[in-house]
Amino acid sequence: MATECLDKKQTIDLRKKFIGPSCKVFFSHDPLKIVRARGQYMYDENGQQYLDCINNVAHVGHSHPAVVRAGTQQMELLNTNSRFLHDNLVLYAERLQATLPDPLSVCYFVNSGSEANDLALRLAWQYTGHRDVITLDNAYHGHVSSLIDISPYKFHQLSDDEHKQSVHVAPSPDVYRGKFRADHPDPALAYSDEVRDIITRAHERGGKIAAFIAESLQSCGGQVVPPPGYFQKVAAHVRAAGGVVIADEVQVGFGRVGSHFWGFQLQGEDFVPDIVTMGKPIGNGHPMSCVVTTREVAQAFMAAGMEYFNTFGGNPVSCAIGLAVLDVIQNEDLQGNALRVGAHLSRLLGGLKETHPLVGDVRGPGLFVGVELVRDRVKLTPATAEAQEVIYKLKEQHVLLSADGPHRNVLKIKPPMCFSREDAERVVEKIHLVLSEIETALNMSMPSPVHLENGKNKSKLPEENGVQGEESHIKHIRT
Numbered sequence: 001m002a003t004e005c006l007d008k009k010q011t012i013d014l015r016k017k018f019i020g021p022s023c024k025v026f027f028s029h030d031p032l033k034i035v036r037a038r039g040q041y042m043y044d045e046n047g048q049q050y051l052d053c054i055n056n057v058a059h060v061g062h063s064h065p066a067v068v069r070a071g072t073q074q075m076e077l078l079n080t081n082s083r084f085l086h087d088n089l090v091l092y093a094e095r096l097q098a099t100l101p102d103p104l105s106v107c108y109f110v111n112s113g114s115e116a117n118d119l120a121l122r123l124a125w126q127y128t129g130h131r132d133v134i135t136l137d138n139a140y141h142g143h144v145s146s147l148i149d150i151s152p153y154k155f156h157q158l159s160d161d162e163h164k165q166s167v168h169v170a171p172s173p174d175v176y177r178g179k180f181r182a183d184h185p186d187p188a189l190a191y192s193d194e195v196r197d198i199i200t201r202a203h204e205r206g207g208k209i210a211a212f213i214a215e216s217l218q219s220c221g222g223q224v225v226p227p228p229g230y231f232q233k234v235a236a237h238v239r240a241a242g243g244v245v246i247a248d249e250v251q252v253g254f255g256r257v258g259s260h261f262w263g264f265q266l267q268g269e270d271f272v273p274d275i276v277t278m279g280k281p282i283g284n285g286h287p288m289s290c291v292v293t294t295r296e297v298a299q300a301f302m303a304a305g306m307e308y309f310n311t312f313g314g315n316p317v318s319c320a321i322g323l324a325v326l327d328v329i330q331n332e333d334l335q336g337n338a339l340r341v342g343a344h345l346s347r348l349l350g351g352l353k354e355t356h357p358l359v360g361d362v363r364g365p366g367l368f369v370g371v372e373l374v375r376d377r378v379k380l381t382p383a384t385a386e387a388q389e390v391i392y393k394l395k396e397q398h399v400l401l402s403a404d405g406p407h408r409n410v411l412k413i414k415p416p417m418c419f420s421r422e423d424a425e426r427v428v429e430k431i432h433l434v435l436s437e438i439e440t441a442l443n444m445s446m447p448s449p450v451h452l453e454n455g456k457n458k459s460k461l462p463e464e465n466g467v468q469g470e471e472s473h474i475k476h477i478r479t
């Protein structure tokens, strides 16, 4: 099969002519044209290979043969909607439920993360009879109107009068640069008290809380890992106010965090959300997503009397693909791989922190890792331009990374789950070389230990973060 029918210039020209200008491409001055991909590698029109460190949609690897086969075989046989009985729908729902704690037992199938979160809001509004929603600062939950309203990542770009009065923004539970940091005696309590205070103020204004929505680990918001116990405490406040807790697992679910299948499970077994939304990795690139909730919430939604129908949601092809993705995760032990390779990656990146002044923080479980770049480790001045430089320089060396967070200074590493130890070593070595170049150009050197120890904002060293230190990682990296 031909992989390309237009030359790159023609593709760019047609895109400019016919595609909305707000649809951005990566590397706009020299965009990539990717024509095929396999596993963790993507290939451009000249056959150049790129190591994909950012594509958490191609969860089990790009174009995984088992997933492609499952979709093709089902497409050859039948695709229709969920008004007909079909085994794929119920078998998939059963398999998915088996990965979740028992109360989360009722599925609604949709086609994108945005649709999933929009439906989650409808479930919450209907179940509680309330309207107000609490969201986290810098959060992104989707592109439809209801979700732009609860996505500070987007609505910070709007004027104040465009903000919904019924939407309340709680501080991001970021213990590195947030309001309460690692040196706070109990950041989980302090951040959850903020939510409690928001609820009190909303009540004073006559509002009633329908939901608290948050990603189990914030991704666009800067790869933020909430302190342990945060969600339990928040859930207690929200439920006491008659609201529900929605965990957005669109980015982080399906084993990416390594130790658990779902990101919210990192908080402990005593935290179970009322609604979980899923997307991106669920279909390995096939448009598919899901909302899972409790029987009580589903009954209340039903009691409203309105039928729920979704033309494509839960069709036999999507469910065949979803089943194949679950099979591959299990058969290839990809969750275990995320744990092992993720730990190796974090160790190597932790080593960078010991030698590169620009590396302020390395955080995240499994294959969901953030590297926050700062110009000053005490003031935490975001190294935004430097982060962009790293991204561009790595692209020139055929490694795809991106930077995000409110200051666009957090390097995001969330590759397909088949990422190997060698891939981890390759990317860290390249980051090391680029950082060395930038730091030399900027005449930066490591701050003295005294300076760091006394720094009010000092963050934990890798060992303290549960990541074993690795003396001079560079020695151990093969090129």
Ligand SMILES: Cc1ncc(COP(=O)(O)O)c(C=O)c1O
Pocket (backbone or CB within 6 Å): 112, 113, 114, 115, 117, 140, 141, 142, 143, 215, 219, 220, 248, 250, 251, 279, 280
């Ligand atoms: C956390 C989170 N939720 C929801 C969405 C929306 O998903 P989609 O783009 O599939 O509509 C995204 C997309 O980036 C996301 O990152």
